[in-house]
Amino acid sequence: xxxxxxxxxxxxxxxxxxxxxxxxxxxxxxxxxxxxxxxxxxxxxxxxxxxxxxxxxxxxxxxxxxxxxxxxxxxxxxxxxxxxxxxxxxxxxxxxxxxxxxxxxxxxxxxxxxxxxxxxxxxxxxxxxxxxxxxxxxxxxxxxxxxxxxxxxxxxxxxxxxxxxxxxxxxxxxxxxxxxxxxxxxxxxxxxxxxxxxxxxxxxxxxxxxxxxxxxxxxxxxxxxxxxxxxxxxxxxxxxxxxxxxxxxxxxxxxxxxxxxxxxxxxxxxxxxxxxxxxxxxxxxxxxxxxxxxxxxxxxxxxxxxxxxxxxxxxxxxxxxxxxxxxxxxxxxxxxxxxxxxxxxxxxxxxxxxxxxxxxxxxxxxxxxxxxxxxxxxxxxxxxxxxxxxxxxxxxxxxxxxxxxxxxxxxxxxxxxxxxxxxxxxxxxxxxxxxxxxxxxxxxxxxxxxxxxxxxxxxxxxxxxxxxxxxxxxxxxxxxxxxxxxxxxxxxxxxxxxxxxxxxxxxxxxxxxxxxxxxxxxxxxxxxxxxxxxxxxxxxxxxxxxxxxxxxxxxxxxxxxxxxxxxxxxxxxxxxxxxxxxxxxxxxxxxxxxxxxxxxxxxxxxxxxxxxxxxx
Numbered sequence: 001x002x003x004x005x006x007x008x009x010x011x012x013x014x015x016x017x018x019x020x021x022x023x024x025x026x027x028x029x030x031x032x033x034x035x036x037x038x039x040x041x042x043x044x045x046x047x048x049x050x051x052x053x054x055x056x057x058x059x060x061x062x063x064x065x066x067x068x069x070x071x072x073x074x075x076x077x078x079x080x081x082x083x084x085x086x087x088x089x090x091x092x093x094x095x096x097x098x099x100x101x102x103x104x105x106x107x108x109x110x111x112x113x114x115x116x117x118x119x120x121x122x123x124x125x126x127x128x129x130x131x132x133x134x135x136x137x138x139x140x141x142x143x144x145x146x147x148x149x150x151x152x153x154x155x156x157x158x159x160x161x162x163x164x165x166x167x168x169x170x171x172x173x174x175x176x177x178x179x180x181x182x183x184x185x186x187x188x189x190x191x192x193x194x195x196x197x198x199x200x201x202x203x204x205x206x207x208x209x210x211x212x213x214x215x216x217x218x219x220x221x222x223x224x225x226x227x228x229x230x231x232x233x234x235x236x237x238x239x240x241x242x243x244x245x246x247x248x249x250x251x252x253x254x255x256x257x258x259x260x261x262x263x264x265x266x267x268x269x270x271x272x273x274x275x276x277x278x279x280x281x282x283x284x285x286x287x288x289x290x291x292x293x294x295x296x297x298x299x300x301x302x303x304x305x306x307x308x309x310x311x312x313x314x315x316x317x318x319x320x321x322x323x324x325x326x327x328x329x330x331x332x333x334x335x336x337x338x339x340x341x342x343x344x345x346x347x348x349x350x351x352x353x354x355x356x357x358x359x360x361x362x363x364x365x366x367x368x369x370x371x372x373x374x375x376x377x378x379x380x381x382x383x384x385x386x387x388x389x390x391x392x393x394x395x396x397x398x399x400x401x402x403x404x405x406x407x408x409x410x411x412x413x414x415x416x417x418x419x420x421x422x423x424x425x426x427x428x429x430x431x432x433x434x435x436x437x438x439x440x441x442x443x444x445x446x447x448x449x450x451x452x453x454x455x456x457x458x459x460x461x462x463x464x465x466x467x468x469x470x471x472x473x474x475x476x477x478x479x480x481x482x483x484x485x486x487x488x489x490x491x492x493x494x495x496x497x498x499x500x501x502x503x504x505x506x507x508x509x510x511x512x513x514x515x516x517x518x519x520x521x522x523x524x525x526x527x528x529x530x531x532x533x534x535x536x537x538x539x540x541x542x543x544x545x546x547x548x549x550x551x552x553x554x555x556x557x558x559x560x561x562x563x564x565x566x567x568x569x570x571x572x573x574x575x576x577x578x579x580x581x582x583x584x585x586x587x588x589x590x591x592x593x594x595x596x597x598x599x600x601x602x603x604x605x606x607x608x609x610x611x612x613x614x615x616x
Contacts, residue, residue: 060093285349286349289349291354335365351373376391376560406435415446471496472497496517520598524581562580
C-alpha cells in the first residue's frame with residue numbers, strides 16, 4: 001500500500017494545513033496579527049519536500065524525524081499536523097514503538113480540527129500492531145457517511161489496508177474501488193488508485209480471478225472481466241476483446257487510464273501484450289522486492305547475494321532516489337504466494353528467486369508477471385513470459401565461452417575431459433554444441449572420476465590428433481590432470497577451462513601445477529576496478545568467511561542490482577554491453593542475460609590476464 005500511503009500522507013498534510021493555517025503567524029505585543037513569517041514558511045516548505053524525498057526513497061525513519069523537527073519549530077495546531085505526519089511515516093517504516101510513543105505525546109486539546117486525523121492514526125497503529133478486530137470496530141464506529149468527502153479517501157484506504165493485512169486481497173480491492181467518485185478532482189491520484197487495483201488483480205491466481213464473489217459492486221465485475229481477458233486473450237485477439245469490454249462497460253473507471261494503455265500496448269509492435277505498457281521497462285525501480293532463500297540449505301549463498309546487492313545499492317550515486325528494497329524469504333513451497341504478496345505491497349520490480357526449482361515453480365504457476373522480474377537462475381526450456389528476465393552464473397555459459405575463445409584463437413581439433421555425472425554432462429553438451437556450431441571438431445571425449453583417471457587420460461592423449469584441450473575441473477582435479485596432459489601429450493597444447501579451475505584466491509604453491517591453463521572468469525576475480533576493490537574490502541571486513549567461500553556470489557548480487565537499474569537501456573539497445581563485475585552483460589530478445597567473461601592464463605602459480613600473452 002505504499003504508493004497509496006504516500007498519496008494519503010500528502011492528503012493528510014494538505015487537509016490539515018488547510019484546516020488550520022498554511023503559514024505560521026507571529027503575534028505582536030498587542031496580539032494583533034502581523035504579516036506572515038515568510039522565512040519560516042519557506043523553511044517549512046523545504047523541510048516537507050526533504051521529508052517527502054526521504055520517504056520516496058524508502059528512508060521512512062529519517063523522513064519521520066524530519067517531520068518531528070519541523071513540528072518542534074511550529075506553534076499549535078501546525079505542530080500537531082506534522083507530528084501526525086511523523087506518526088504515519090513511522091508506521092510505514094514499521095517503526096511501531098516510535099509511532100506509538102509520538103502519538104501519545106500529541107496534545108489533543110490543542111489539535112483543533114484534527115480529531116478525525118488523530119483517530120485515523122490510532123487505527124493505522126492498531127493495524128500495524130495486528131490488532132485488526134479493534135481497528136475494524138473503530139472504523140465501523142466512525143463510518144464513512146459522516147465524514148467530509150475528502151476524508152473518506154483516508155477512510156477507505158485504511159479499510160483496504162486492514163483487508164490486505166488480513167490477507168484478503170479481494171477485500172482490499174473492494175474497498176479501493178469505492179474511491180471512485182471521491183478522487184475526481186485529482187486525476188493523478190485517481191490513476192494511482194487504479195494502477196494499484198490493477199497490480200493486485202494482475203497478481204491474483206487464475207482460479208481466484210475467475211471464481212471471486214463480486215457481490216453488488218457496480219465496478220468490480222468490470223475490473224475482473226478486464227483482468228481476465230488481458231491475461232487469457234492471445235495478442236492477435238486482444239484488440240477486439242478490449243473494444244468489446246469498452247462497449248460492455250462504457251463508464252467504467254478503468255476506461256480512463258488502464259484501458260487506453262492496454263490498447264496502445266497491443267497496437268505497438270514492440271509491446272505485444274498489455275503488461276509491457278502497464279509496467280513499461282522504462283519505469284524506474286522505485287520499490288524492489290528481492291526474493292531469496294534466506295532460510296534452508298542455500299541460506300549462506302543467498303546472504304552473499306543479498307549483501308552484494310545492498311553493497312551496490314549503497315554505492316549507487318547515480319540513481320536518485322535509490323529504490324526502496326525489501327527482502328523476502330522465497331522457496332519453491334511459498335514462491336507463488338510470496339510473489340503475489342510483493343506485487344500487492346507495491347513492488348514495481350522483482351529480483352529473484354535464486355533456486356532453479358523455485359524459478360520453475362513461479363513461471364509455471366504465474367502465467368502473467370505484472371512487473372519486470374529478473375530471475376537469478378535460468379531455465380533450460382525458457383517459457384515465453386512478458387516481464388520475465390533470466391540472469392544466472394551457469395557453467396554451460398562458461399563452457400560455451402571457452403569454445404568461442406578457442407575458435408577465435410584459431411584452434412579447431414579438440415579433446416574434452418569432464419567429470420562423470422550430471423554437471424559434467426551439462427558442461428560437455430554446451431561446449432560441444434558451440435564448438436561444432438563454429439566449425440570445430442571434437443575428436444576425443446573422456447569422463448573422469450575420483451579414481452583411476454590416469455590411464456584413461458594417458459590412452460586418450462597418446463592417440464590424440466588435437467590442437468587444444470577443454471578441461472572442466474575443480475582445482476584439486478585440475479592440479480592432478482594438468483601434469484598428465486603435459487607428460488602424455490604435447491606439453492605446449494593449449495588447455496581451456498571454466499572459472500571452476502580457480503579458487504578465486506591466489507595460491508602460488510598449489511596453482512603452479514595449473515601452469516598455462518586458460519580460463520574465463522569474472523572481472524571481479526581477475527581485475528577489479530577501483531570501485532570493485534573498495535567493495536571487496538568492505539565486504540571482506542564485514543564477512544571474511546563468506547568472502548572466502550562465496551566471492552563470486554557477492555559479485556552476482558552487485559550485478560543483479562546494476563542490471564536492475566540498467567535493464568531499460570539494455571532492452572532498448574540490443575547491441576549494448578554493460579561492463580559489470582561478473583562480465584560484460586547483454587540482453588537478448590528472449591530476456592536472457594548473457595555474460596562475456598575476462599580471460600586469464602596461469603603463469604608461475606597465479607592468473608594473468610590473457611591480453612598480456614601472445615595468441616598462438
